[in-house]
Amino acid sequence: MSIIDIARTKTLEQGIGLNEEEILQVLRVPDEQLEGIADVAHQTRLKWCGPDVSVEGIISIKTGGCPEDCHFCSQSGLFQSPVRAVRLNIAELVEAAQKTAKTGATEFCIVAAVKSPDDNLLDQVGEAIAAINDAVDIEISCSLGTLTREQAQRLKDMGAQRYNHNLETSRSFFPNVVTTHSWEERKDTLDHVRAVGMEVCCGGIIGMGESVEQRAEFAAQLAEIDPCEVPMNFLDPRPGTPFADRPLVPLGEGLRAVAAFRLAMPRTTLRFAGGRELSLGDDGTEKGLLGGINAIIAGNYLTTLGRQIEKDVDMLGRIDLPIKAL
Template structure:
């Protein structure tokens, strides 16, 4: 007798809850699930999400603290040296603007404020500006701070930790094999080392991926297991927003059902980690966005670095309509 639809996914959920690692073949089956299995698959992913995180949703807000002016050639990025996209270009924002961003994060009910700067890595002046702002934010506002400033030295990571930064983001973005097709000015290993540097300094590691850059399903599985090995605490799963003027401008969007299968995969492989449905969710998930929170337990609210996000009130309403609850910052 053919097993009932969804029994296999429940087996996967039980494995994840008990921290039994899926095999590579099992993980690939998640991405190859048929469309009529989507709801049972998301139900199984929700069991894992609910076990570790209940029905709470963590909100994050990004501030593009330094825009454009980047010497790297990342093919997905509108701020890279090879991009002709008409994006704003400015140096690191001053302290008052960074503080205003933190206040806006609170207004949006975000628990984590993400200070992101373009470039290979921070200069001494840029690092000092971030340190000064973070110290004041920590002294006056109930927010966790995530910094994303590029490649870090040991000393820079330590200074960010001492200033009060909680988390450091440096995405793997894609698989090791596919990486040279996306970026040539730095390596996959340099990204891994930056995450490890942040961890050694006591910063919570945040590292994720961008789906839809020409990678295979096998490579998506590889990404999920790489982040499990890296032990990233927070995993933003982005879906490519192919921006005109970038080398990847002609890439098509990820189908909404495929995006949901990807989120389920990351939940099964990294069951107790913060999985954030991140950049490109509005474009790729479209009307299926609410289903993403049955696997993911975190969202960005508002705009991204150079692309607009969904109305903040719409995100708040979506969370409420699901019967979920916004998780406020607990320092």
């Protein structure tokens, strides 16, 4: 039985995710089968998630100066990168949330470049959440590094509905990407987030030098964690970082990854995030939305430019996919 037939029976009809060996087969489908596996992924998404596309905006409350050495990240204070350390005030965060909501987006994520939040940062985030909730009707999530159980509870009590903490890559490849903390530390934070009742958002980056086998391993590990949302980033090589000279992910490889992650997690929100503009372009973004993706981060990212959010909204209208409402 071909992997397309296996996926159609197991994932589309039964809603059961593919196992690691089957995910690997998806990642290796020849060009002539790519359209077929992408169609099964899209039909799976429609059946188990519906047609709506969730649109999210993100903003950094603290940019740059991070003490960790994530090799893809220009916000690390350990690399000679052009990113400057910057903090935003509450009024700027509220304004950004209002602009995001006006485009039709329903989610807004507050991000900080830190190993983990201190009390001062948590206080500021709490003020920001309260101010945003007073000004605009939008769901608020946070991404502030590793958390203790107590910090997770504090964020939950402040009104954060979801917490993002990416594993970034497979457990076996992680030491090639980060050396200042472990994969297990990240997993612990996800456990704390789930334990206090916040939604878990966890994904990673495709194209950091991992093998196709490790890419399958990563998708299977995410499926085991079972996050409500998985951001899919494609490496955008940043000047001054150890990964500055890595090649972009080719279009076909990116679309295979989208299909594989969808078929590994048929009921999960799968969100296009950073790097899609470079690796996939406009054509690939549309194909991804018709090949398993059901959410996007629109507008700019933390240190890189994305597409104008209005262009993404227009694109969704053109391919007849509705924006998810609150």
